[in-house]
Amino acid sequence: MLIDxxxxxxTEGMFNRHEFWGPFMxxxxxxxxHFSLGTKQPAKAATDQEAQANLLARMSHESRRKLMAERGVDKLVMSTxxxxxxxWAEREFANEYAxxxxxxxSAFCRADPEHFDFWCHANLADPENAAREIERAVVxxxxxxxxxxxxxxNxxxxxxxxxxxxxxxxxxxDVPIMVHGYNQSIYWGERHHEDRxxxxxxxxDCVDETLFFWHLICGGALDAFPNLKTYITHAGGMAVFQLGRLSELNRSMAPDSRNRRPLLxxxxNFYFDLDVHAPGLRRGVVEVVGIERLLYGTNFGGAYDHGDLTEGLGLSDANRERIRSGNAIDLLKLDRPARAG
Structure with missing residues (x-):
């Protein structure tokens, strides 16, 4: 079984919700x-309406299931x-948009719960409201x-x-965080063009994800909340690849850090995926992180596809299955089909 x-x-309901922030396709x-993603790409539509229709067609249940079947994916866990x-938007709208x-x-997933689940969104610029919205979304x-x-x-x-x-x-x-960096030039206003x-x-994105790992530990959050679990995509940004440096310098060069235990x-408390573009790097992630803390995540349907992330790594069938589905089933409390073991 494969869970991405x-x-x-x-969805259509997520577009055009604010006269300035949109979002718009x-x-x-x-x-x-002021921000548009990928502005140097050739136009794929003649009008804004056509552009939105094209995107929504790729996001439909039918389109997603077709691509999932082609790639052998049994379930997607999706996010905003x-x-x-x-x-960065006005607080009232940011809370409403969450x-x-x-x-x-939720509505999209309820229409086909066999194939789809979701990570909720919350406006962490308003932490008290975010906590309430997370509870609503989960419960x-x-x-x-x-x-x-x-x-x-913000x-x-x-x-x-x-x-x-x-x-x-x-x-x-008892639900986890998924960490995904974002274009911080979005809130630069008209200066966003300076983001070369x-x-x-x-x-x-990779810097953001590394900073989340570093700051969550150094800020003492995992001492205050030792059961908090976090999945960091893109193989942890740069955290896994610089893990030794972070560990050593947390002790010798970060005297203001509040973590009570050694970083390692x-x-x-952390999970990572294998979303890096070479089998050699993926083998390194497996060796450093360990099978029990790895999930399968690809930015499904996004800018690239580099095949089965668990191939060519020398994994046993049992360990490959843990990465492809077993760890996600346990972490996200998904139903365990009989064929998943």
Whole structure:
């Protein structure tokens, strides 16, 4: 069985909710405020209406199931695209948009629960409201956890104790965090053009994800909430590849860090995927992280597809199955089909 825990969903109800922030699907790409994603790509539609229709066609149940069948995927766990997190928008709208996203994600999944589940969205720039919305999404709508941006939430960084109500609620509900970086140039306003080469996305996502790992540990959140679980996509950004450096320098060069234990002792709180583009790097992630902390996530249907992430790694059938489905079933409390073991 194969469960891909990194996929994104946009529905018609998630578009055009704010006169400025949108989000909108335009000829030049997904647009949020002044920002448009991939503006140098050739236009694939003649009008904004056609662009939106084309995108929604790729997001339909039928289209997704077709691509899933082609790639051997049995279930997707989807989230709001990170470009639409709205942490930087007006608080009232940002909170409202989180509710909209969760209602839309839930409705989509309820129509076919065999194939689809979801990570909820919450406006972490308003932590108290975010905690309430996460509880609503998990308890009432069936969310399996919450997807968050990586580095900061409109100025509230991950180490900030103002976020403790969110971590506390997640711990009480016993559901995990999914960390996905985002284009921080979105809130630069008209200066977003200064983000040369989409750097805050292409490089910045991995930086954000690494910072989440570093700040969550250094800020003492895992001492206050030892059962908090976090999945960091893109193989952990750069955290896994620089794990030794982070561990050593947490002790010798970060005297203001609040973690009570050595950094490596917190690894049991984290999960990662194998979303890197070479089997050699994936083998390294397996060796460093361990089979029991790996999930299968690909940004399904996104910018690239590099085949089965568990092939060519020298894994036993049992370990391959743990990465492909078993760990996700346990972490997200998914139903375990008989064929999943």
């Amino acid at each position: 825990v990194h996929a994104h969903l946009l 335009k000829v030049q790409g997904l647009t949020v405020g 695209p990170s470009h639409c997190f709205m942490y 509710r909209i996203c969760n209602d839309e994600l 009432q709508l069936g969310a399996r956890g919450v997807c968050v941006g990586g580095a900061n939430f 100025g509230i960084e991950v180490h900030d104790e103002r976020l403790f109500p969110v971590w506390e609620r997640l711990s009480q509900l 080469f989409e750097t805050t996305s292409i490089v910045g 002792e917190y690894m049991a």
